[in-house]
Amino acid sequence: MTRLTIAIPSKGRLQENTHDFFGRAGLKIQQPGGSRDYRGTIKGLDDVEIAFLSASEIARELAEGSVHFGITGLDLVHETIADPDRSVHIVTPLGFGPADVVVALPKAWIDVETMADLGDVASDFRNRHGRRLRVATKYVHLTRAFFARHGIADYRIVESAGATEGAPAAGSAELIVDITTTGSTLEANNLKVLRDGVILKSQAHLVASLSADWSVTALAAARTILDRVAAEETARGMRLVRAVVADPAKAFAEAARLGAELPYGTPAAGAALCLLCPKDAVPDCASLLIAHGAETASVETPDYIFRRTNPLFDPLAAKVDGR
Ligand SMILES: Nc1ncnc2c1ncn2[C@@H]1O[C@H](COP(=O)(O)OP(=O)(O)OP(=O)(O)O)[C@@H](O)[C@H]1O
Numbered sequence: 001m002t003r004l005t006i007a008i009p010s011k012g013r014l015q016e017n018t019h020d021f022f023g024r025a026g027l028k029i030q031q032p033g034g035s036r037d038y039r040g041t042i043k044g045l046d047d048v049e050i051a052f053l054s055a056s057e058i059a060r061e062l063a064e065g066s067v068h069f070g071i072t073g074l075d076l077v078h079e080t081i082a083d084p085d086r087s088v089h090i091v092t093p094l095g096f097g098p099a100d101v102v103v104a105l106p107k108a109w110i111d112v113e114t115m116a117d118l119g120d121v122a123s124d125f126r127n128r129h130g131r132r133l134r135v136a137t138k139y140v141h142l143t144r145a146f147f148a149r150h151g152i153a154d155y156r157i158v159e160s161a162g163a164t165e166g167a168p169a170a171g172s173a174e175l176i177v178d179i180t181t182t183g184s185t186l187e188a189n190n191l192k193v194l195r196d197g198v199i200l201k202s203q204a205h206l207v208a209s210l211s212a213d214w215s216v217t218a219l220a221a222a223r224t225i226l227d228r229v230a231a232e233e234t235a236r237g238m239r240l241v242r243a244v245v246a247d248p249a250k251a252f253a254e255a256a257r258l259g260a261e262l263p264y265g266t267p268a269a270g271a272a273l274c275l276l277c278p279k280d281a282v283p284d285c286a287s288l289l290i291a292h293g294a295e296t297a298s299v300e301t302p303d304y305i306f307r308r309t310n311p312l313f314d315p316l317a318a319k320v321d322g323r
Pocket residue numbers: 011012013014054055056057072073074075076097098099179180181182202203204
């Protein structure tokens with residue numbers, strides 16, 4: 001039976017946060033051969049194999065179906081995978097690795113502030129210089145699609161693997177499409193982003209391949225992992241609030257308006273009412289219980305909240321089954 005393979009970044013800026021993400025869910029990634037080993041495991045989960053790859057390789061392997069899950073940037077998913085809606089399923093954004101793919105050009109081009117301005121300049125440029133504007137980028141597909149959407153055809157792509165921001169100053173291109181987070185690399189190269197020049201807002205995502213071999217074993221392992229991930233995520237936003245009140249049903253009816261849940265039912269007379277309450281509503285919830293006669297309301301932080309329905313796993317299972 002095929003085991004579940006998860007590809008995670010082995011280097012670069014997504015690596016450390018990826019380990020933290022699994023760690024929060026109580027999943028410990030082990031790399032038996034040390035950092036040079038290409039394969040690893042998750043402690044206690046025999047049906048799972050970890051593949052350590054670069055962020056761009058991960059997008060490729062997801063497209064090929066040679067891994068079940070991968071963690072990579074949304075920019076790479078859209079750049080590398082021809083038809084992402086069909087070949088992969090986005091499980092969840094991960095809240096780290098934020099970066100925008102942008103169209104940028106020298107600040108000295110004061111008349112060009114928007115994609116429409118760029119369209120005008122592109123035609124002019126061709127007439128005047130007898131050659132097309134050059135765009136330096138490694139995001140070839142994203143650039144083509146975005147320029148086409150803005151009706152710009154008078155340009156040529158110059159593929160650039162690194163130091164793309166230096167291309168205009170070096171004279172190898174007039175403008176660039178690249179990724180930026182703080183903007184300091186653009187600034188250092190005297191470049192500005194067009195007002196409507198943000199092609200994609202990216203961050204790291206957990207992505208599932210729809211062409212992978214989803215054996216019963218692999219799917220069960222996916223459920224185990226996504227249960228833990230979802231349980232930790234849910235728990236992070238909730239608190240357990242406990243108090244003995246005069247009329248638990250009535251107290252809960254009011255607490256429900258604050259978003260509280262009654263996970264273990266209405267207590268018998270004299271026993272504590274136990275509520276799951278959104279973190280931000282805890283002080284109001286506690287005051288409400290005191291107003292309902294409680295002497296004490298105690299609040300605890302749950303580590304995990306497991307539920308029968310899993311918002312991360314269920315949509316994936318539906319897609320995999322439906323193939
Ligand atoms: N400021 C940033 N610059 C570049 N990438 C970023 C940034 N912030 C987040 N990322 C994300 O990290 C991904 C890859 O980053 P990084 O350049 O660290 O990987 P890498 O190990 O160099 O991979 P490769 O060798 O394939 O380029 C990007 O595609 C993007 O999704």
